[in-house]
Amino acid sequence: MVEPLPITRRRFLSSHRSLITVFWIAAFASLFIWQSRGRGGTSSLYRVDGGLSSVFWWTTTIRTTASGEFPRLRPFAFNLTDFGAVGDGVTVNTEAFEKAIYAISKVSKKGGGQLNVPPGKWLTAPFNLTSFMTLFLAEDAEILAIQDETLWPLLPPLPSYGYGREHYGPRYGSFIHGQNLKDVVVTGNNGSINGQGVYWWKKYRAKLLNHTRGPLVQIMWSSDIVFANITLRDSPFWTLHPYDCKNVTITNMTILAPVFEAPNTDGIDPDSCEDMLIENSYISVGDDGIAIKSGWDQYGTNYGRPSKNILIRNLIIRSMVSAGISIGSEMSGGVSNITVENILIWSSRRGVRIKTAPGRGGYVRDITFRNVTLDELRVGIVVKTDYNEHPDGGFNPQAFPVLENINYTGIYGQGVRVPVRMQGTKEIPVKNVTFRDMSVGITYKKKHIFQCAYVQGRVIGTIFPAPCENLDRYDEQEQLVKQSNSQNATDIDYEI
Numbered sequence: 001m002v003e004p005l006p007i008t009r010r011r012f013l014s015s016h017r018s019l020i021t022v023f024w025i026a027a028f029a030s031l032f033i034w035q036s037r038g039r040g041g042t043s044s045l046y047r048v049d050g051g052l053s054s055v056f057w058w059t060t061t062i063r064t065t066a067s068g069e070f071p072r073l074r075p076f077a078f079n080l081t082d083f084g085a086v087g088d089g090v091t092v093n094t095e096a097f098e099k100a101i102y103a104i105s106k107v108s109k110k111g112g113g114q115l116n117v118p119p120g121k122w123l124t125a126p127f128n129l130t131s132f133m134t135l136f137l138a139e140d141a142e143i144l145a146i147q148d149e150t151l152w153p154l155l156p157p158l159p160s161y162g163y164g165r166e167h168y169g170p171r172y173g174s175f176i177h178g179q180n181l182k183d184v185v186v187t188g189n190n191g192s193i194n195g196q197g198v199y200w201w202k203k204y205r206a207k208l209l210n211h212t213r214g215p216l217v218q219i220m221w222s223s224d225i226v227f228a229n230i231t232l233r234d235s236p237f238w239t240l241h242p243y244d245c246k247n248v249t250i251t252n253m254t255i256l257a258p259v260f261e262a263p264n265t266d267g268i269d270p271d272s273c274e275d276m277l278i279e280n281s282y283i284s285v286g287d288d289g290i291a292i293k294s295g296w297d298q299y300g301t302n303y304g305r306p307s308k309n310i311l312i313r314n315l316i317i318r319s320m321v322s323a324g325i326s327i328g329s330e331m332s333g334g335v336s337n338i339t340v341e342n343i344l345i346w347s348s349r350r351g352v353r354i355k356t357a358p359g360r361g362g363y364v365r366d367i368t369f370r371n372v373t374l375d376e377l378r379v380g381i382v383v384k385t386d387y388n389e390h391p392d393g394g395f396n397p398q399a400f401p402v403l404e405n406i407n408y409t410g411i412y413g414q415g416v417r418v419p420v421r422m423q424g425t426k427e428i429p430v431k432n433v434t435f436r437d438m439s440v441g442i443t444y445k446k447k448h449i450f451q452c453a454y455v456q457g458r459v460i461g462t463i464f465p466a467p468c469e470n471l472d473r474y475d476e477q478e479q480l481v482k483q484s485n486s487q488n489a490t491d492i493d494y495e496i
Contacts, residue, residue: 087120137191160295160303164212174218200236213237262286272305289317300332361399374413424454433457
């Protein structure tokens, strides 16, 4: 039952519920338009518009010819079937993929090549991409991951993590992999890449795997990477993992996994990446929709590659067991200059979250959340500083991360149990937080639903629900009205 509000508040929230309803109708209508337009659009694949684009109008970027032939995006084009592939869902096509990609590598100095994957179910073991390559998936084309871990290569642990994320030693490689690449495009007419993750999830829960599961797609130490107009589904582990990459665009994507019983299937995990755009996509997965990372404890600190200059906009996200958008908890290399805007997070456990712990070191700073809608969530805004999971005993417990310059503007919603829970500590205070233009309808009749501990910052104007006593109050003209003397006050209740 919604907590009774003053009449003016009720009117405001009532009008805002109407706005959310309109948002939902428009968003899903646009999703339908986007999917149906997957056969042909008008935008340029390589153009990234610096201005704001609407969450309600998603266009695709590729147009097929009138005869249904593949568009030609590179000087040289190859069809997978020319290398002996059979799209019956049974034949293993690893050799065909490898031969085709090898042929593309031979024309890299001439502008590169395009590999066309026609309609069908193309079963294969993991394979590697090459530079100056476009992988184009036709409508109804599906690349299927083989369900046999003995055919998945073992790779060294990521240097910023110290060892395999789930087991010491080597880790399984990703299904589609790339290292030290330049100018790679993975696109199509909403074809799909299917990790057939149920096989891996069952073995993981039964403790039958000896190595860390691999992502569906992992690109490492690369630049000028584009993912557009395809579906990624049912990853064994994290779905799309750009690692230490620059200039990455992810647009018009659908990323799917069951919202329950699909462990660690994060949607997109930018990891020690810079200059990145994620936009115009739908994500519904079994863990964080997006999780920005930069290494784990002393290994991330030593690797020293921050995630920075990332713009995330125009997304619809669902995460029933985790958060729509997270920063951390592996953030030891630092995270800065992140903008998250025009986001709808629905039917999820948490909305936007920053998570870290003593021993991480590093920093999270200059973060902006703008125009975020929260619909039916347990907790809306979260900062958690005791996420105590470590790679080994070699971390420094005195390595306290710095959290500062975090802005929340235009935060709306309904059906949220706890709109804000910001848990700083004496060692890890949350500094210079700003709330402005916030109205979130609540579902729990309790006063302490804007929870803070060791938080310093300000509220500009009137927000709902009423903010915690830790924050200074400013009017709409940004003139100080009341200064807090309770920045170290603690009011965190995990029972709510």
